[in-house]
Amino acid sequence: MTDKAEFESVGAYARRMGVSAWTVRQWIKKGRVRAEQPAGRNGSYRIPVERLAEAG
Numbered sequence: 001m002t003d004k005a006e007f008e009s010v011g012a013y014a015r016r017m018g019v020s021a022w023t024v025r026q027w028i029k030k031g032r033v034r035a036e037q038p039a040g041r042n043g044s045y046r047i048p049v050e051r052l053a054e055a056g
Helices: 010-017 021-030 050-055
Strands: 007-009 046-048
Touching: 007 010, 010 021, 010 046
Parallel strands: none
Antiparallel strands: 007 046
């Protein structure tokens, strides 16, 4: 395992889950999906790859 974490975009996660990106952002805001919001990224989120297994 590497030290560098891998991330999935909101759009890619939404396609994988069969929902809209808006829905994923709502899930993030409600705490259903954990995501990071990097400083200076103005509202964009990234979802750690290990979270993908938790959603299934």
